[in-house]
Amino acid sequence: MGPAEVAFILFSTFAVLVVLRVPVAFALGLAVVPVFFIDPRLTPSLLMREMFKSYNAFVLLAVPFFLMAANLMNSAGITDRLIRLAKALVGHLPGGLGHVNVTVSMLFAGISGSSTADAAGIGSLLIPQMKKEGYDASFAVAITACSSVMGVIIPPSILMVIWGGLMSVSIGGLFLAGVVPGILIALSQMITVYIYAKRRGYPVYDRTTFRELMSAVAGASLALMTPIIIVGGIVGGFFTPTEASVVAVIYSLFLGLFVYRTIKPRQLAGVLYDSARFAAITLFCIGTASAFGWVLAYFKIPAALVNQIEMLGLGWVGTGIMIAVAFLIIGMFIDAIPAIIILGTVLMPVAAHVGIHPIHFAIIGVMSLSFGLVTPPYGLCLLISASIGQIRLVNAMKDVGIILLPMFGVLLMIVLMPQIILWLPRLIMPQFVQ
Numbered sequence: 447m448g449p450a451e452v453a454f455i456l457f458s459t460f461a462v463l464v465v466l467r468v469p470v471a472f473a474l475g476l477a478v479v480p481v482f483f484i485d486p487r488l489t490p491s492l493l494m495r496e497m498f499k500s501y502n503a504f505v506l507l508a509v510p511f512f513l514m515a516a517n518l519m520n521s522a523g524i525t526d527r528l529i530r531l532a533k534a535l536v537g538h539l540p541g542g543l544g545h546v547n548v549t550v551s552m553l554f555a556g557i558s559g560s561s562t563a564d565a566a567g568i569g570s571l572l573i574p575q576m577k578k579e580g581y582d583a584s585f586a587v588a589i590t591a592c593s594s595v596m597g598v599i600i601p602p603s604i605l606m607v608i609w610g611g612l613m614s615v616s617i618g619g620l621f622l623a624g625v626v627p628g629i630l631i632a633l634s635q636m637i638t639v640y641i642y643a644k645r646r647g648y649p650v651y652d653r654t655t656f657r658e659l660m661s662a663v664a665g666a667s668l669a670l671m672t673p674i675i676i677v678g679g680i681v682g683g684f685f686t687p688t689e690a691s692v693v694a695v696i697y698s699l700f701l702g703l704f705v706y707r708t709i710k711p712r713q714l715a716g717v718l719y720d721s722a723r724f725a726a727i728t729l730f731c732i733g734t735a736s737a738f739g740w741v742l743a744y745f746k747i748p749a750a751l752v753n754q755i756e757m758l759g760l761g762w763v764g765t766g767i768m769i770a771v772a773f774l775i776i777g778m779f780i781d782a783i784p785a786i787i788i789l790g791t792v793l794m795p796v797a798a799h800v801g802i803h804p805i806h807f808a809i810i811g812v813m814s815l816s817f818g819l820v821t822p823p824y825g826l827c828l829l830i831s832a833s834i835g836q837i838r839l840v841n842a843m844k845d846v847g848i849i850l851l852p853m854f855g856v857l858l859m860i861v862l863m864p865q866i867i868l869w870l871p872r873l874i875m876p877q878f879v880q
Contacts, residue, residue: 447485449750455480456741470780471727474788475734478741488744493737500736501729504688505611510725511691512604515698516558517717519669520567521709522702527666528553529571534662536636537651541643543579544589545636547572551593552600552632553666556673559604561597561819565590565827569834577835579649585642587835588845591828592853593635595816598782600628602676602694605782605812607687608732612787613794615804617687618680619871619879620812623805626867627813627860634852668701681874728783735787748792752799762800766861769793769807770814777818781826785815805871805879806864813857820846 447455456477463473475493482488532549539545547568554564569590576586598605601621610617642648654662675697676690685693702709709717742748760768772793776785790811797807819827822839828846832839860867871879 447481447745449745449747452481452741452745453747455484456738460738464779470784471731471734474731474738474784478738481741492740496737496740497733500733503611505607505617505686506729506732508607508611508688508691509604509728510721511688511695512559512602512607513563513724513728514717514721515672515691515694516560516563517721518695518698518702518709519557519672520563521713521717522698522706523708524557524666524669524701524706525550525554525567525571527662527669529568531662531666533651534654534659538653539636539640539643540650541639541648542651543572543576543581544585544639544643544648547576547586547589548593548632548635548639551590551596552628553670555596555598555600555628556602557669558597559602559607561594561816561827562830564597565594565830566834568594569831573831573835581648582646582845583835583837584842584845585646587828587831587837587842588849589635589639590834591820591825591831591842592846592849593632594827594831595819595853596628596631598816598819599624599631599813601625601673602690603812604728605786605815606808607691608783609786609790609808609812610687612736613790613804613808615808616871616875616879618677619805619875620808621677621680622871622874623809623867624812625870627809627856630856630859631853634856635849638849638852668705672697731781731784732787735784738784739787739791742788742792748795751792752796755796756799760800762802763862765796765800766802766806766810767858769797769802770810770857770861773811773814774817774821777815777824778821779818779824781824782812782815782818785818786811803864803868805868809867810857810861813860817850817853817857820850 459480460473460477463476464470478493479490482490482492528550529546532546532553536545536549550568551564554568558564573586573590577583601624603624606620606624607617609615610620672694676694679685679693680687680690755765772789776789818824828839832842
């Protein structure tokens with residue numbers, strides 16, 4: 447069989463299974479089985495072999511530990527301290543609580559590395575409060591969901607750890623490259639909140655005094671040290687990303703048990719269980735997606751795609767836009783991790799062929815996939831926020847679309863101007879980022 451025939455079998459089988467509501471992780475593994483039976487050179491046992499090989503990666507140990515660190519921070523009540531700090535910083539702006547929502551998401555993103563933890567932790571506190579203070583429920587849900595996407599863009603990011611580990615890209619370089627896009631997305635959302643507040647007359651908080659600001663900074667300072675420790679340790683060469691994840695767990699546990707004293711020893715069993723459950727789902731998905739990706743590579747489907755795109759003569763700009771659109775579309779239907787393994791490995795040689803830097807390619811992919819967290823039918827962060835806000839998902843779609851528009855503008859800027867994201871890695875890690 448040629449690349450076209452194999453690609454048709456794989457993707458059509460996968461699509462049918464997803465339509466039949468088979469979980470994505472299982473659908474990816476089952477989609478490769480027909481190819482193993484049709485081609486005499488392959489055996490079904492290869493599926494298990496490739497899954498095991500993907501698990502046998504030291505860097506993937508970072509996934510459960512980063513998830514555990516995020517759960518510990520949530521259990522420690524760190525969100526309350528971040529809200530207090532954000533209110534002191536931006537609460538006096540028109541639509542104060544909307545700006546607080548965006549700012550807290552940006553701060554929490556530097557701690558959790560997970561958008562779903564962001565949406566659940568921040569949404570449960572701010573959405574009811576926004577509704578109580580007169581904000582439209584649809585707007586409260588939309589801004590919470592859209593701001594949560596920063597969780598996988600601003601370092602540390604679980605998606606960047608997986609991307610760097612699977613595609614041999616500097617994880618420290620990816621972390622540094624995610625700083626500017628995350629800040630630009632936050633600014634675009636704050637501008638949107640300002641316009642909403644002016645048009646709808648949303649309330650404003652009184653400006654805080656300098657003393658109150660310093661008190662809020664002091665209250666959140668230890669938690670805000672988390673991204674500095676993690677990113678600084680990786681960039682400075684003090685520890686690997688996997689070791690950084692363990693440091694994050696130890697530090698979070700220390701804060702919750704001994705400094706803030708908001709985590710009781712009896713709560714630890716629940717935190718460990720939730721962390722293990724989410725990590726198991728994520729890692730199983732990595733295994734089946736890796737087997738799917740191996741079949742794509744075995745039948746030289748990425749090489750065939752490179753040849754087809756070369757005939758189109760798109761250049762690096764056209765190819766960059768095409769890559770962003772491809773990730774945006776697939777992110778609407780499946781989780782980001784299998785999308786990285788399947789589409790990332792297929793498009794990586796395409797990006798390299800036209801001269802797109804590996805870190806630039808990674809940031810385009812991660813940003814595009816993060817938007818899928820707020821776009822149906824997948825839209826996990828939007829589903830979480832709508833559930834908290836007790837509204838139907840469709841009722842929030844108009845406001846989500848309005849907030850997403852400037853975010854798409856930021857994505858296009860990143861695609862067209864790679865120097866925006868590459869200057870910081872090149873400044874701090876020139877030996878790894880050429």
